[in-house]
Amino acid sequence: MSLVVTGATGQLGRLVITNLLARGVDPAEIVAAGRNTEKVAALEGLGVRTAVIDFADPSTLASVFGRGDTVLLVSGSDLGGRVEQHQNVIDAAKAAGVSRIVYTSAPRADSTDLILAPEHKATEEYLRASGAPFTILRNNWYTENYAQTLTQAEATGVYAASTGEGRVASASRHDYAEAAAVSLITDGLEGRTFELSGDTAWNGxxxxATLAEVLGRDVRFESLSTEAHTAALLAAGLDEGTAGFVAGLDANIAAGALDKSSDDLSTLIGRPTTPAVDTLRELARS
Structure with a gap:
C-alpha cells in the first residue's frame, strides 16, 4: 500500500511530500506523480517512487494506483477542464480499489458564489457519488498568492483592491500541505469534509498595515469599486477575461466568501496557522 501524491511537481504537492517525510513516512511508501517528466525525475532524489501521469489521459493513470493505496488528488490547474480530469483520476483510483481519495477543494464549495468553486463542487459531487472512500480538504486562500501585491506595494505604497470590508482567512501553502499530509496518514477521516482557513481573517x-510592517514603508489601502478596479486592471494591460476574473474574485471576498470558516486547519496540523506577516516576510526575503 502506498501514499500517492498527484500534482507532486507543483508547489503544494512537493510540500506535501516533504511533510510526509518529516513525519517519518518511509520514502519507499510514497509515489510522487506529476505531468512534467523532468520535474518528476528530480523528485527521485528524495528517495520516493515516481510516476508520470496526465489527468487528461486515463491511460497514464491505471498503473499508478494499487489496492489499498491512499491517494491525494491535488486539484488541477486547467480551468474549464478540471471536472473531467478529476473524474478520470477518481475513476482510475476506484477501479484500482484504493482505500481513500483525499481531494483539495475550495472553501464552502457546495454553497458559495466563489468564482472558483463550480468545478470543485462538481468534483465533490462526483467523488461522493463514486462510492470510493474520501476526505475533502476545502482550502481557503494562500498568503503566497499576494507575492505580486507585495512587489507592487513596495513600489507604489498602495494596496488597491475592490474587496471592501471583506476579510480573507489566508494561511501559508506549507500549512495546507501539512494538513494534506496529516490527512493522508490519519485513520478515521473517511467521509469527512474539512473547511481549512487561517486562524485570523484580515481586511484590506x-x-x-501588514504590508507596511514587512516593507518598512507606508502602505495605504485604496478601496475601489468593482467598475473602477476593472478599469484599472484593463489600463494595466490585462485582457478583459482576466480583469473580470480578478475583479469578480474581489467581489466574492467583499461578500465574505474567503472569511474564516472554522478552526479545522489549526486542529489538523496541531499548531496555530502561519500569520500572514510571517509568510510575507519570507516572500520579501526571497
Missing amino acids: TEFA
Whole structure:
C-alpha cells in the first residue's frame, strides 16, 4: 500500500511530500506523480517512487494506483477542464480499489458564489457519488498568492483592491500541505469534509498595515469599486477575461466568501496557522 501524491511537481504537492517525510513516512511508501517528466525525475532524489501521469489521459493513470493505496488528488490547474480530469483520476483510483481519495477543494464549495468553486463542487459531487472512500480538504486562500501585491506595494505604497470590508482567512501553502499530509496518514477521516482557513481573517486596511510592517514603508489601502478596479486592471494591460476574473474574485471576498470558516486547519496540523506577516516576510526575503 502506498501514499500517492498527484500534482507532486507543483508547489503544494512537493510540500506535501516533504511533510510526509518529516513525519517519518518511509520514502519507499510514497509515489510522487506529476505531468512534467523532468520535474518528476528530480523528485527521485528524495528517495520516493515516481510516476508520470496526465489527468487528461486515463491511460497514464491505471498503473499508478494499487489496492489499498491512499491517494491525494491535488486539484488541477486547467480551468474549464478540471471536472473531467478529476473524474478520470477518481475513476482510475476506484477501479484500482484504493482505500481513500483525499481531494483539495475550495472553501464552502457546495454553497458559495466563489468564482472558483463550480468545478470543485462538481468534483465533490462526483467523488461522493463514486462510492470510493474520501476526505475533502476545502482550502481557503494562500498568503503566497499576494507575492505580486507585495512587489507592487513596495513600489507604489498602495494596496488597491475592490474587496471592501471583506476579510480573507489566508494561511501559508506549507500549512495546507501539512494538513494534506496529516490527512493522508490519519485513520478515521473517511467521509469527512474539512473547511481549512487561517486562524485570523484580515481586511484590506489590516493587510495594508501588514504590508507596511514587512516593507518598512507606508502602505495605504485604496478601496475601489468593482467598475473602477476593472478599469484599472484593463489600463494595466490585462485582457478583459482576466480583469473580470480578478475583479469578480474581489467581489466574492467583499461578500465574505474567503472569511474564516472554522478552526479545522489549526486542529489538523496541531499548531496555530502561519500569520500572514510571517509568510510575507519570507516572500520579501526571497
